[in-house]
Amino acid sequence: MKQGHKRSRSTRAILDRIESPADLKGLDLDDLGKLAGEIRNLIIETVSRNGGHLAPNLGVVELSITLHYVFDAPRDKIIWDVGHQAYAHKIITGRRDKFHTLRKHKGISGFPRREESPYDSFNTGHSGTSISAGLGITTAKSIKGDKDKVIAVIGDGSMTAGMAFEALNQTGHTDSDLIVVLNDNEMSIAKSVGALSSYISRKISEPRFVNLKKTLENFFLSIPSVGENIFAILKKSEDSLVGLLTPGMLFEALKFRYIGPIKGHDLNLLIRTFKDVAQLKGPVLVHVLTTKGKGYAPAEKNPTYFHGIGSFDIATGAIKEKSPEEPPSYTEVFGRTMVELGAKEKRLFVITAAMPEATGLTEFARAYPDRVIDVGISEQHAVTFAAGLATEGLKPVVAIYSTFLQRSFDQIIHDVCLPNLPVVFALDRGGIVGEDGPTHHGIFDLSYLRIIPNMTVMAPKDENELRHMLFTALTHDGPVAIRYPRDKGVGVPIDEEYRKIPIGKVEELTEGKDLLILAVGSRVHPSLEAAVELKKEGSSVKVVNCRFVKPLDPRIPEMASAIGRVLIVEENTLQGGFGSAILESLTDRGLSNVTVRRLGIPDRFIEHGPQDLLRERYRIDGKKIIAEARKLCS
Numbered sequence: 002m003k004q005g006h007k008r009s010r011s012t013r014a015i016l017d018r019i020e021s022p023a024d025l026k027g028l029d030l031d032d033l034g035k036l037a038g039e040i041r042n043l044i045i046e047t048v049s050r051n052g053g054h055l056a057p058n059l060g061v062v063e064l065s066i067t068l069h070y071v072f073d074a075p076r077d078k079i080i081w082d083v084g085h086q087a088y089a090h091k092i093i094t095g096r097r098d099k100f101h102t103l104r105k106h107k108g109i110s111g112f113p114r115r116e117e118s119p120y121d122s123f124n125t126g127h128s129g130t131s132i133s134a135g136l137g138i139t140t141a142k143s144i145k146g147d148k149d150k151v152i153a154v155i156g157d158g159s160m161t162a163g164m165a166f167e168a169l170n171q172t173g174h175t176d177s178d179l180i181v182v183l184n185d186n187e188m189s190i191a192k193s194v195g196a197l198s199s200y201i202s203r204k205i206s207e208p209r210f211v212n213l214k215k216t217l218e219n220f221f222l223s224i225p226s227v228g229e230n231i232f233a234i235l236k237k238s239e240d241s242l243v244g245l246l247t248p249g250m251l252f253e254a255l256k257f258r259y260i261g262p263i264k265g266h267d268l269n270l271l272i273r274t275f276k277d278v279a280q281l282k283g284p285v286l287v288h289v290l291t292t293k294g295k296g297y298a299p300a301e302k303n304p305t306y307f308h309g310i311g312s313f314d315i316a317t318g319a320i321k322e323k324s325p326e327e328p329p330s331y332t333e334v335f336g337r338t339m340v341e342l343g344a345k346e347k348r349l350f351v352i353t354a355a356m357p358e359a360t361g362l363t364e365f366a367r368a369y370p371d372r373v374i375d376v377g378i379s380e381q382h383a384v385t386f387a388a389g390l391a392t393e394g395l396k397p398v399v400a401i402y403s404t405f406l407q408r409s410f411d412q413i414i415h416d417v418c419l420p421n422l423p424v425v426f427a428l429d430r431g432g433i434v435g436e437d438g439p440t441h442h443g444i445f446d447l448s449y450l451r452i453i454p455n456m457t458v459m460a461p462k463d464e465n466e467l468r469h470m471l472f473t474a475l476t477h478d479g480p481v482a483i484r485y486p487r488d489k490g491v492g493v494p495i496d497e498e499y500r501k502i503p504i505g506k507v508e509e510l511t512e513g514k515d516l517l518i519l520a521v522g523s524r525v526h527p528s529l530e531a532a533v534e535l536k537k538e539g540s541s542v543k544v545v546n547c548r549f550v551k552p553l554d555p556r557i558p559e560m561a562s563a564i565g566r567v568l569i570v571e572e573n574t575l576q577g578g579f580g581s582a583i584l585e586s587l588t589d590r591g592l593s594n595v596t597v598r599r600l601g602i603p604d605r606f607i608e609h610g611p612q613d614l615l616r617e618r619y620r621i622d623g624k625k626i627i628a629e630a631r632k633l634c635s
Contacts, residue, residue, distance in 0.1 A: 015032055016036060016039040016092070019093060020095060022073075022074055033070070034268060038296070040092055040093075041296040043092060044092075045059070045297050045315060047103050049313050052104060052310060053104055054085040054111065055294070055297070056294035057085040057293060058085065058089065059293070059295045060086075060186055061265070063265060063268050064182070065089035066268065067275055068275065070272060072150055074120050075119045075122070077149050079120075079154065080113075080131045080135050081113050081125065082153065082155040082156060082159045083112075083125060083126065083128040084126055084440075085308075085309075094120035106611065106614055107608075112124070125440070127408065127440060128156070128378045129155075129159045129161075130164070131153040132168035132172065133167070133168040134153070135168075135181070136172050136175075136177055138151050139151045139179045150178075150180060150279060151179055151180065153180070153181050155181065155182070158355055158377065162378045163379055170255060172255075173257055173284055176256070176284065178283060179284050179285075180279075180287065181257070181285070182289060183261070183287070183289065184265070184289055185290050249261065249288065256284065259285075259286050261287055261289065263289055264289075264290055265292075266291065266292065266295060275287070294307055306358075309359070327489060328464065328492040329489065331467060331489075332487075335429070336360075338471050339364075340368050340369075342475060342499075343368065343369050343372065348395045349398065350396065351373050352375075352390075352397055352399045352400070353400050354375075354379060354380045354405065355377050356400075356401070357375055359402075360427070361429070380405050380408040380409045381408060384399060384406075385416040387417070388412075388422050396423065398471075398474075399424060399426050399427065401428065402430045403428040403445075404434075404443050413426075418454060424480050425471070425480075426480070427485075428484035429485065429487065430487045431443040431446055431460065431486055432487075433572060433612050433616060434612070435611055436610065439606040439607055439608065444602045444607065445573070446482070447573040448573060448574055448577035451550050451579075456481075457477060457481045457482070457504060457552070458481075458550040459481065459502075459548060459549055460523075460550065461548070462508075462525035462546045462548070463525075464490030465493045466502075468496070468499065469496070470502060472501065486572070488523065505552040506554055507545050507557065510544045512543055513540075513541035513543035513564070514564060515535075515540045515542060516543070516566050516568060516630055516634050517561055517566065518545065518569075518570065518626075519570070519583060520544065520545070520546065520547065520569075521550060521579050523572050524626070531544075531623065531630045540631075540634040542634070543564060545557075547579070550578075551582065558586055561587060561592065562592050562595060565594065566595070566634070567597045568598050569598070569600065572616075575601040575602060575603060584599075598633060600626060600629060
């Protein structure tokens with residue numbers, strides 16, 4: 002056990018007694034408050050070593066304690082949207098002693114996973130899913146006659162997701178018995194917080210108020226002729242009062258009983274409110290105000306920076322300084338290139354789905370604040386919005402993680418590719434991403450994008466080629482996707498002048514007659530290293546940087562036929578990916594005399610862990626490329 006982990010145990014007098022949520026029930030408010038502090042310390046210590054989502058998890062410690070104190074999980078289902086808020090939940094639900102393995106290979110996941118614990122009610126890693134899942138679970142329980150409660154916790158950012166409102170609409174329409182907790186740490190919707198608002202919200206949730214209200218409703222509706230009119234006037238007055246004094250008008254319109262906003266770090270208030278809410282029937286939305294990064298000053302001061310972070314120094318909040326000699330990341334190169342291209346092309350606009358910093362757009366936003374458009378967590382809208390910009394002659398670039406673009410598949414087909422609009426998709430985190438795991442690996446994009454007519458799909462071999470691909474994409478009259486990894490660059494020199502890359506044309510890097518390696522994107526340089534190693538052993542290897550997954554260079558079948566042995570390497574799922582495209586082209590040419598081997602991601606979801614370890618494990622690292630090439634050459 003690490004020394005820092007040993008030291009923390011001496012200050013965990015209460016936390017060390019919590020083996021399950023049942024152990025919370027006998028604690029008084031004072032002990033619950035101390036427990037919140039101990040949980041925060043454990044989260045800070047662990048994330049400082051392992052990295053993770055710090056600020057959002059620190060903000061929901063009291064809320065997590067309250068939900069497990071009031072409700073009876075896992076019988077009652079608590080669903081955490083995205084999973085950025087689930088660390089305290091994991092600690093409380095029997096994973097305290099494993100928490101030091103957070104995000105490590107074979108350790109506990111940074112997100113809820115049903116395979117990991119019966120307390121994790123629903124797997125998640127993408128936002129906006131909790132209300133839909135909660136409604137499904139509630140409906141199933143109703144069909145089975147179960148009376149258990151279902152609680153969906155969703156952050157204010159996730160509330161911008163379209164499916165969250167679709168789920169709210171259906172929940173209200175069906176009058177389902179679902180509790181939605183809106184964890185609000187940013188939205189302007191929270192402006193009306195105050196003593197009066199909290200008092201009214203608390204009072205209207207109390208059972209005696211609810212019962213009195215129901216009795217009065219039945220009484221007035223029973224009066225012949227005039228009863229319904231009187232009831233309508235009183236109902237309108239009540240709704241007007243709630244809407245005036247609280248920000249719940251929207252949710253009341255969706256037929257939710259709105260409670261809040263309430264202070265999310267006041268355990269006494271939280272517990273009293275949720276005990277009352279647990280007695281209510283029908284859809285209820287509890288609006289809770291929290292502070293992102295609560296309890297750790299650097300995270301409270303800069304919650305965006307500490308939203309998702311690598312290892313850092315607890316005393317200062319500083320992360321490890323990058324060496325001046327270390328190459329910039331692909332994300333940094335993308336951001337700098339956008340700034341330069343923005344100066345050349347005034348029609349260039351960049352769209353982000355709530356991730357301007359993470360996708361490298363900070364400098365662009367500073368230089369051209371009117372040309373960065375953040376649409377919030379609404380990827381489908383981002384794509385169609387960009388399509389609309391393109392119809393008016395603008396040059397939209399959608400900067401987005403590969404895994405999140407999956408959510409916009411129909412919009413890519415229907416709104417961009419069908420009308421053949423010049424929208425550029427800059428796909429960060431293509432391939433294996435590491436510790437965030439299966440919900441975040443970008444290993445499907447080459448497969449799902451290359452099947453769409455009119456789409457051009459590129460992948461750069463290094464940071465310099467990324468710049469030229471972005472320049473090329475902006476000059477292309479049609480949709481283009483460029484995917485690049487979550488990695489630092491290779492360290493190649495950067496060209497000052499931009500040049501257009503001929504669409505579909507490969508780059509022949511070495512000459513050889515014994516083996517042809519067709520590589521794309523991040524796997525090109527490891528393939529070059531393999532060629533150097535095999536040359537020492539007397540084998541001659543031709544390495545081709547294919548650059549384009551679509552369209553393919555028509556000369557590839559000729560190269561394959563001339564050499565007769567081909568190794569295809571990609572950091573994408575083998576099903577339908579780059580290798581599949583090559584096999585299709587060989588088959589279409591009737592080339593049955595070519596021996597082909599493929600290296601790529603197998604037909605499975607990949608666990609979390611360090612990128613290098615996962616690449617080695619799934620046989621796409623340099624050593625495995627050398628080994629496979631050696632077999633083919635022997």
